[in-house]
Amino acid sequence: MHHAHIDKFAYQDSFIHRLDGRVKFIAVIVFTAVVISLPRTSFSILACYAVGPFAILVWAKIPLRFVFKQVLMVSPFVLVLALSCPLYDRTSVVVAFGPFSWRSTLGWIRGFTILGKFTVTMLALIGLVSTTRFSDLLTALQRLGLPKLLIVQLGFLYRYIFVLIDRAHHILRARAGRSMRNLGFKTELKTASAMLGSLLIRSIDTAEHISIAMQARGFDGTWHTLSKLRIRHRDYIFAVAVSCFLLTLHFFVRPVLQ
Amino acid sequence: MPKAIELKNFSYRYHDGTVALRDITLSIEHGQRVALIGPNGAGKSTLLLAMSGFVKGTGKVLVDGLEINKKNLKKIRTIISSCMENPDDQLFMPTLFDDVAFGPLNMGLEAEQIKIRVADALRTVGLSDMSERAPHHLSAGQKRAAAIATVLSMAPEIITFDEPDGSLDPRNRNNLIKLLTALPQTLIIATCNMNFAAAIAGRAILLDKGRIIADGGAEKIMSDSKLMAEHGLEVPVKLQGR
Numbered sequence A: 001m002h003h004a005h006i007d008k009f010a011y012q013d014s015f016i017h018r019l020d021g022r023v024k025f026i027a028v029i030v031f032t033a034v035v036i037s038l039p040r041t042s043f044s045i046l047a048c049y050a051v052g053p054f055a056i057l058v059w060a061k062i063p064l065r066f067v068f069k070q071v072l073m074v075s076p077f078v079l080v081l082a083l084s085c086p087l088y089d090r091t092s093v094v095v096a097f098g099p100f101s102w103r104s105t106l107g108w109i110r111g112f113t114i115l116g117k118f119t120v121t122m123l124a125l126i127g128l129v130s131t132t133r134f135s136d137l138l139t140a141l142q143r144l145g146l147p148k149l150l151i152v153q154l155g156f157l158y159r160y161i162f163v164l165i166d167r168a169h170h171i172l173r174a175r176a177g178r179s180m181r182n183l184g185f186k187t188e189l190k191t192a193s194a195m196l197g198s199l200l201i202r203s204i205d206t207a208e209h210i211s212i213a214m215q216a217r218g219f220d221g222t223w224h225t226l227s228k229l230r231i232r233h234r235d236y237i238f239a240v241a242v243s244c245f246l247l248t249l250h251f252f253v254r255p256v257l258q
Numbered sequence B: 001m002p003k004a005i006e007l008k009n010f011s012y013r014y015h016d017g018t019v020a021l022r023d024i025t026l027s028i029e030h031g032q033r034v035a036l037i038g039p040n041g042a043g044k045s046t047l048l049l050a051m052s053g054f055v056k057g058t059g060k061v062l063v064d065g066l067e068i069n070k071k072n073l074k075k076i077r078t079i080i081s082s083c084m085e086n087p088d089d090q091l092f093m094p095t096l097f098d099d100v101a102f103g104p105l106n107m108g109l110e111a112e113q114i115k116i117r118v119a120d121a122l123r124t125v126g127l128s129d130m131s132e133r134a135p136h137h138l139s140a141g142q143k144r145a146a147a148i149a150t151v152l153s154m155a156p157e158i159i160t161f162d163e164p165d166g167s168l169d170p171r172n173r174n175n176l177i178k179l180l181t182a183l184p185q186t187l188i189i190a191t192c193n194m195n196f197a198a199a200i201a202g203r204a205i206l207l208d209k210g211r212i213i214a215d216g217g218a219e220k221i222m223s224d225s226k227l228m229a230e231h232g233l234e235v236p237v238k239l240q241g242r
Helices: A021-036 A040-059 A064-088 A106-131 A134-143 A148-178 A185-216 A233-252 B044-051 B073-079 B096-106 B111-124 B140-152 B170-182 B194-200 B218-222 B225-230
Strands: A092-097 A100-105 B005-013 B019-028 B033-037 B058-063 B080-083 B158-162 B186-191 B203-208 B211-217
Touching: A021 A040, A021 A106, A021 A134, A021 A233, A040 A064, A040 A106, A040 A233, A064 A106, A092 A106, A100 A106, A106 A134, A134 A148, A148 A185, A185 B080, B005 B044, B019 B044, B019 B211, B033 B044, B033 B194, B033 B218, B044 B058, B044 B080, B044 B158, B044 B186, B073 B080, B080 B140, B096 B111, B096 B140, B111 B140, B140 B170, B170 B194, B186 B194, B194 B218, B203 B218, B211 B218
Parallel strands: B033 B186, B033 B203, B080 B158, B158 B186
Antiparallel strands: A092 A100, B005 B019, B005 B058, B203 B211
């Protein structure tokens, strides 16, 4: 079965793709921290911050349709949070944009700022995972000092989530093929729990087989890797460019909405 | 010279008390290609696990003259390698390169040596240009070939295969037969597919209900239609009418 992998475009080749995973990861973390720490009045500046990840996505030839689909996929959680803001903060404020001004509430301003920050940081995150292979990202995280156990678990998660999804699809299809009518909530619930149980048992079975396969190849609990990461000139150029971009926005750009 | 595999009066019971293997005594010479044939539930997979030291029963199991015990296990893992029934269980790393390098890394080899071994193993199975692919991007046939590469990179003397032809189309099955018959190692292949077994093995061991029923030349055993039918098997097409 074919799946929409998060690193679907990470196997392309571009200047951004060739950058070291560590540099890209640190750049995204710093960028995200800066964007999140912007004051709530800075909604209009977010558009300037969006230019950075947007330019990287275009440069790396990541289809924008794919990017916005990914943003939409995770947006429901943030939408609930953003839309609840106007409900609990109804302090009236005047919003000015050049010669225009209108009345709004602090809740709406907060809500829009949350949505704006979410979109901009998601663009940066999608830029990272779409230009870095998951395996390289794991190596980068390991080289940055993340615990090996966590790296191994992330690796297994990425490797087996698709196997698990396939299995779940097969079980659902087998059920659909034999369910001629609705048997009522109680029976359906019972069937669903039995299906989940079956999936869990199969997962345990798979884990046992993987453990055997690992031991058969000499695994004794210590995780060894052949790291292929190397910081090159282009990585320094990228790091300087990101720093200049953030510093320029921080010192020279003022909000147009007051 | 010690035998590749030797089992002496080996028996094994599952945790629920069901007898999986009963009083198994056999020996396999180096360089032999042996098919473990038998119906479902005969104990073929369990016997392969016993040969690799993954199940502990009563009796003795020797690999290249070394008795399977805690002290010898690390050495034994470099002599015998196992290819699992489901390639998804065998390919657990994010990329094919990492997966094929996993064994040599655990053997403590140098980085350059590991790269050479990975390249050689991938070339042998015809996946040289896919080393950076994630295993879930491979087709069933490619996954099977990749799983074989993961054990070849360890350069073992003995390789066990559990139902290696499962879910393969005829073209991929023929490719696998070509690949396995070209390998110089001792091969022990558990399968229910008699045509596949007949195409590869020179010796067959028929197993049913945890016992060895017959052991000898593959053609002789697999052409015995009465014996095959008695144990829920069939005579391979190439041996029919003999």
